[in-house]
Amino acid sequence: MKFFIDTASLSEIRLAQNLGVLDGVTTNPSLMAKEGIAGTVHVHAHYKAICDIVDGDVSAEVISTDYSSMIEEGMLLAALDNKIVVKVPMTEDGIKAIKYFSTKGIKTNCTLVFSAGQALLAAKAGATYVSPFVGRLDDISVDGLALIREIRTIFDNYAFPTQILAASVRHSAHILGCAKIGADVMTGPLQAIFSLLKHPLTDSGLAQFLADHKRVAAQSNN
Template identity: 75%
Template sequence: MKFFIDTANLAQIKEAQDLGILDGVTTNPSLMAKEGITGQENIINHYKKICEVVDGDVSAEVIGTTYEEMIKEGEVLAALHDQIVVKVPMIKDGIKAIKYFSDKGIKTNCTLVFSVGQALLAAKAGATYVSPFIGRLDDVSSDGLNLIHEIRTIYDNYNFDTEILAASVRHTMHIIDCAKIGADVMTGPLSAIEGLLKHPLTDIGLEKFLADYKKGNA
């Protein structure tokens, strides 16, 4: 499973990259605003900085909601760097835009997916990634992980190339469960990724090893 980090914070992206396990980055206007990055020129420059830090795909989201707006914005974003993936919302014009980009060889990430039917349409249109938001589904008492499972089943039935990118990952167990189900990619905060490192028995074991070493080498 690929590991993406969901942030616009360069320090966190660098920290994840330094771990040696980072495969890409996803971000959006809300995450940009959280870092104080506003204005089209600043946002564009920030995407370029992210591409300089990571080796993998970087999802850059369009703001427009009409087909024409998404095509115009997406082509500008795709021209920034080979690593850019154009992030398009799951709406009617978004599906049309994904098909256009797919035919042009431009990678896409279909975002805000909450149903298996939406995921099916995204794959039919040729999306590179489809992003079901499992955490947001959990928030409204729906089963986000079951959605991943259903999408996996349908994609495998028809050998779709679209990768399932589990988004809105909130914690470490989301990552583990998505890996069990067969999500191709997860994207979440650095805290969730680093949570995989932690286990109390590891801490206890290391503490004992070091204590025994000190006794034997006092």
């Protein structure tokens, strides 16, 4: 499973990249706003800075909601770097835009997916990724991981090349659940990725090893 980080923070992206397990980045207008990035020129420059850090795909979301404007905006984003994946909302115009981009060889990420039917439409239109929002479904007491399982079955039935990008991942249990089900990609915050490092037995075991080493070293010096 690929690991993407869901952020627009360059410092967080560098930390994840330095860990050696980062495969890509997803962003959205809210994340850009959180970093104080506004205006087309600044947003595009920020995307280019992200692409300079990572080796894999970088999802850049269109702000437009109508077909023609999505195409215009998406083409500009795709021209920034060959790592850019144009992120398009799951709407009627969004599906039409995904179909257009797929005919032009431009990678796309269909976002705000909350049903298997939506994922199927996006795959039929040629989306590179579909992004079902696991955490947001959990927030309304719907099993987000069950949706990933449904989509995995459908895509496998018909050998769709579209990758399942589990989004709105909140914690390590989400990551492991997605991995067990067979999501192609997960995207989540830095803390969720780093949480996989932690286990109390690892900490206590390392402490014991170091204590034993220190004791034996002290004895050998006597």
